[in-house]
Amino acid sequence: MQINNKKSSCLITSGAINRSTAEFVAKSVQKNNELHIEQIFLLCSQATSGNVEWYREWFGEDVIISEAKTQSDGSIKDDVLLRIINLAKNYDIAIDLSNGTKTTTSYLFLAGCFLEIDKMYISSRDSNGNYVYNKVSAFKEISSLSKIANIDLLRYSTDLESLRTDSNEFSLMQLFIDQAHKAIEAFFKSGYSESVQFATKIYERILAEIFKSRVYESLAQECELDMSKLSPNIGHARRLIEMSNLFSNYAEKQRRSKNDIHKKGEIALLEKLSNAINMMRIYRNTASHEIDSISEIDARHAIQTSIYTLKLLNQSEILKETFK
Structure with a gap:
């Protein structure tokens, strides 16, 4: 303005x-x-x-x-x-x-x-x-026009469908993509808080699956973390914090290792994933406790971050097999 x-x-x-x-x-x-x-x-x-x-x-x-x-x-x-x-x-x-x-x-x-x-x-x-x-x-009403024309919807949907073609028909990634589509649909109906809730549920499911996988145990042991801290029974909010810390700690440990030069791409990817999880933790808390404060910008960013995370998972040599 x-x-x-x-x-x-x-x-x-x-x-x-x-x-x-x-x-x-x-x-x-x-x-x-x-x-x-x-x-x-x-x-x-x-x-x-x-x-x-x-x-x-x-x-x-x-x-x-x-x-x-x-x-x-x-x-x-x-x-x-x-x-x-x-x-x-x-x-x-x-x-x-x-x-x-x-x-x-x-x-x-x-x-x-x-x-x-x-x-x-x-x-x-x-x-x-x-x-x-x-x-x-x-x-x-130019911003309303972009909604009516579904310009953003088309762009986000295209991003998601490109991920769909890379994954197995019955994989978890397919479920995440469907969930992201629901977040987009809610956004264009002006249900911003509902949109953020759909987006954060993707994270909750992602982290739940990582906790059940061998990947989590392997990373935690390599980082010498207390396994009880990462119990499958901890709540979603705590899980978001601990998983973000796990990726961050593992990336930092590998960065200091002279024998893991070949993992540099993976290190940067896990650091990005840690940052994305941290951001979604904030949105999850806001959607749960301050639902009326969720704005259009918040919902848009939550959708973008969730799609960005799915792309990171798809690129990760360590994590992608868990979801494909």
Whole structure:
């Protein structure tokens, strides 16, 4: 959301091949009493790189003019979008959608909607064939649109199904994938706390199976841990803590061992798994005791972390056979 009390404005616009259309935009902006342009940010293709000189001619030396290159297809790279976000922190942003390719102006419009920019403009011809400069309304419910379109759902589902093809039809991994799908479904129905609960149940089952496997006993003995501490009868919350510590301790022990260079990839993987378990322990406690505080961001992160964990398990030479 754009929060800005500054009066100085920054115009963001695409480069134009036709000088007259660019000049119309410049003059329209200069006539706009809402805008006090101190900076212009131009998105230029190879064909429109000369626009900087045009805007310098129209706005003079006192206005800061900078440019960024668009991709060959008109798209905008992430670092350029980041520059726009940073400009929005310091200026009253005005976005012009008159020039450039449809791809570039689409990126600009979406950026304006996400940042809730209320000053977006486009030039067009009226019924008499004269150019007019009109304000464009931002779509305020852009985050809701992504839910309706199921954009995230499709991406997460694709990630899960790629894991499904790597595992046995009746394996535990298949059950975890089904559980993750339930977490996703709950998220898109706005049941954020329910979504987190589905995601954390994946962890509870994963750890329960590890406790029953030879892997747990082997790792615990190698780390010289007290086996009674890891009793199968301990509660889920304690189990999350102890298993996170087990992976962390084992990774640290192997890192110090000069004879286990071949395990370096596995060491990093177990450290990541330890961190993921720690994060899910926090979400599990919140979902159990502070259910009303679960937000959309929490639910999204819990789903992402659970899918990330399944990927780690699938890559682990030590653990993957337990679940395949």
